[in-house]
Amino acid sequence: MSNCDFNRPCNCRDCRTVYDTIICPICSFSNVVVIERNAFYETDRKGISGYRFETPDEVLDLTCFKCGYVIKEVGYYTELYQEGCVLNILKATALEHGKVCASCKKVEGFDYFSGYGEAKLQNHNGELLCQECLGQTLMRQIPDPSNENEKYEFDKRKLSWILKKIKIECVDCGRKRWVNTENRWKTRCITCFKNMVK
Numbered sequence: 001m002s003n004c005d006f007n008r009p010c011n012c013r014d015c016r017t018v019y020d021t022i023i024c025p026i027c028s029f030s031n032v033v034v035i036e037r038n039a040f041y042e043t044d045r046k047g048i049s050g051y052r053f054e055t056p057d058e059v060l061d062l063t064c065f066k067c068g069y070v071i072k073e074v075g076y077y078t079e080l081y082q083e084g085c086v087l088n089i090l091k092a093t094a095l096e097h098g099k100v101c102a103s104c105k106k107v108e109g110f111d112y113f114s115g116y117g118e119a120k121l122q123n124h125n126g127e128l129l130c131q132e133c134l135g136q137t138l139m140r141q142i143p144d145p146s147n148e149n150e151k152y153e154f155d156k157r158k159l160s161w162i163l164k165k166i167k168i169e170c171v172d173c174g175r176k177r178w179v180n181t182e183n184r185w186k187t188r189c190i191t192c193f194k195n196m197v198k
């Protein structure tokens with residue numbers, strides 16, 4: 001939803017438009033269509049005004065973008081979304097060429113991870129895996145080197161176990177405690193540190 005009218009939908013083209021996918025029964029292609037709805041300005045019983053959107057009742061046929069088959073009575077749409085269809089054709093081609101994660105089926109160049117971008121495939125023992133699935137696999141395959149004095153965590157970006165916490169003895173009281181590796185210079189426990197600075 002766009003935020004033209006103080007984050008509430010208005011009757012501009014952006015707010016009225018939605019997209020839908022129509023699968024061809026012959027070639028299984030995902031046709032993307034644009035649906036421009038009608039907007040009605042209304043006030044409800046509580047006195048709150050706003051736009052209500054309605055898709056026209058008209059039922060149309062759609063010619064499949066990929067194979068040309070006429071799909072009967074798909075409902076209403078304003079037009080075929082060319083760019084969306086071209087993208088789906090390219091994605092289907094990438095799939096046919098095996099550019100797909102063997103585990104989660106993400107397609108390289110087309111599927112994304114929120115936060116760290118595009119799915120990138122790597123060969124692992126003859127299997128193509130995206131970075132996320134490769135991380136999961138390596139985490140299971142490489143043993144966790146943690147022991148009673150060191151705690152490791154698996155870093156999915158570096159694809160290895162990283163030392164996170166170590167157990168060190170307080171130089172004053174001798175009590176052992178866990179500290180994050182970046183705090184290894186803190187040679188006293190909190191209690192002894194407070195006593196020292198008093």
Ligand SMILES: [Zn+2]
Nearest residue numbers: 004010012015
């Ligand atoms: Zn708007």
Ligand SMILES: [Zn+2]
Nearest residue numbers: 024027064067
């Ligand atoms: Zn088709």
Ligand SMILES: [Zn+2]
Nearest residue numbers: 101104130133
């Ligand atoms: Zn994957």
Ligand SMILES: [Zn+2]
Nearest residue numbers: 170173189192
């Ligand atoms: Zn201490």
